[in-house]
Amino acid sequence: MWKFFHKLASPPHFYQFAGKIVPWFAVIAIACIGYGGYAGLFVAPVDYQQGDAFRIIYVHVPASYLSMMAYSIMAISAGIGLIWRIKLSHAVAAAAAPLGAWFTFLALATGSIWGKPMWGTWWEWGDPRLTSELLLLFLYIGYMALRASIDDIAKADKASAVLALVGVVNVPIIHFSVEWWSSLHQGPTLVREGGPAMAPDMLYPLLAMILGFTFLFGALLLGRVRTEVLYREYRARWVRELLLGDGGTT
Amino acid sequence: MNFLLSGHDLCLFRGDKCLFNSLEFALNPGQLLIVEGSNGSGKTSLLRGIAGLLEFEQGEIHWEGNLLHGHYQAFRADLAWFAHKVGFKDDLNLLENLRFEQSLHSFDEGSVMAVLARLGLDLLTELPLRSLSAGQQRRVALARMLLSKGWVWMMDEPFTNLDGAGRSLVDAVLSEHLANGGSAIVATHQPLEIVGDVKRVSLS
């Protein structure tokens, strides 16, 4: 088991392994999203309160789940990279940030579209989830801005790792403070917490969508990490052999 | 054999460019290591790497027989650093700057005035450093070395901005330090007139 991980942490092995695994992830993702999307739109029964508008849940919830997931992946791998000096794990952090930002944007946009028919407004500051999501987007933007402004990759990796770790300590506090703040004027929420259990017909498509989004995210992430690895390892012999074939001048 | 300070298989890149590769050095008490090389050959980077300000791509440094990594805190107590930038505050005067120095480093309090007199700074103690000339500021940095109790001196281009008298002062001060059993690493592209045990490392 350890041997497997150790081997995986070496860039050329990872590059090959990820290249093989991405299509499988994509197949699973397409299957899950295909079923979940169809069932969510056409099979699941209409919600007794929200009508058909509730069907947005099937894209909103997976997106917001992954936006937070991506942040934890980013922070954890940044921490691992900083402490154990594993370059690959910095590459994972670098790849996770823009994807996380996209999913956060998606969660915000679908939440806002859902909010319009429910609250009569595109944006409701009283909803703590949307507000936290907005702050999460700012955190991603800060992280990417810091990365972009440091030319040296190794330095950018380490500096942004510190920022990601500081951010991850803050995320629960931000979430808590936004919740406290909105509880002062009882804002409406889109997703009922601890409400009546969802009917299986509604629940299964949601689970399928979450699973599908997760695998899609995995495939996208692995693909991006491969790109990052190429940039980081351009001095290594295996990259040279891979890209230029062997028999070069040196 | 144990050296005071030694480096093995050091390698450093700056961007695409390899500054040095499998570089070795060893230093004992009473010895001076001169790092030679043209501008941009990585002299400063080597010094900063040894001091722990930047990481080498590969290789390791040993200090008193142990791996230096993990012992930097103790090593720094033994280190005195002299670089292009003086590292004092322009808005404060000499005594205020030295007082701050005293709260960070081991410091030879008793001989402050004697050292300043030797460096020709004893009449300038009340002026903010910004009103001192570049050469005088270098002398102020030299005062830090003399007052420090560190045994390992690291100096980057110590002769910049110094006149003839200043240069011979550096030579004399360094020779004295070596004679007392201290050691030094000096990066320079100018000749030193040092009495003592001198080693060299060349960077191309």
Added chain:
Amino acid sequence: MMEVLAMGGYGNFVWGAYGLTIIVLAVCIVGGPVRHTKAINDVRRRIRAMEAKS
């Protein structure tokens, strides 16, 4: 059929949200290989430049 598409009057919102999702995911999915091809070209150029120098 039209009734299903109308989504009980919420059609614009539901289809808007799903459409946006598809667009964002498509950007991510297409962006991957595009970036990768660019990376391969960039890195090739850098390796060649490095070898030309040495």
Added chain:
Amino acid sequence: MTDTRPLVPSLWSGFVGIVRRDILLAWKRPGDVLNPLFFFAMVSALFPLALGPSSEQLGSIGPGVIWVAALLAALLSLNSLFVSDFEDGSLDQLLLSPQPLTVLALGKAIGHWMVSGLPLVVISPLVAISFHMPDQSIKVMAVTLFFGTLSLSLLGSIGAALTVGLHRGTALLSLLILPLAMPVLIFGARTVSLSTSDDAVSAGVYFLAAYCMLALTLAPFATAAALRISNE
């Protein structure tokens, strides 16, 4: 020669040394202290001018305006926290000193707070009075700003350490720090505005104090790590 290893001054003397040096520097360049203060006062004055002098409206927006102005003023002065040390080589000397960098980073943040946050706490009652805020709120405002500005100095020192030497200015620093500073802003401003309607304020004050303690214990480590990375 190993047994003649030089003695290192105590941690406390290192901490006090750097705080004293930074206060002395601020004393010699009073503009660095006064500019953020004037900025704070002026931004606060912009709102009544822009919104009109109705005293009810001013009372209700006062807490938010004062807190946002304080946040921006703190960011403004944080930008230069490590820049001059970086430029004149003092930062190298700090990194190479035998004192633990964490202690020095804490000293820098505390020093910054004493010359920027503390004066702001002192003048905040004046601004609060001009916003027609009730007496009890003025007290709450000073207390929340006390903990809040200290937290901001500590948090901001991380951002300042990450961006030192990047020459990207205040914009990048704000991008990094503002989202992290949200809890402080939310609790600070809401607590003060709760106090204007005589609601309970202890929850908010406790939260800010707890956040401040967390920042005191963790931020110096992050700042120290960031300084080593930025100065490579």
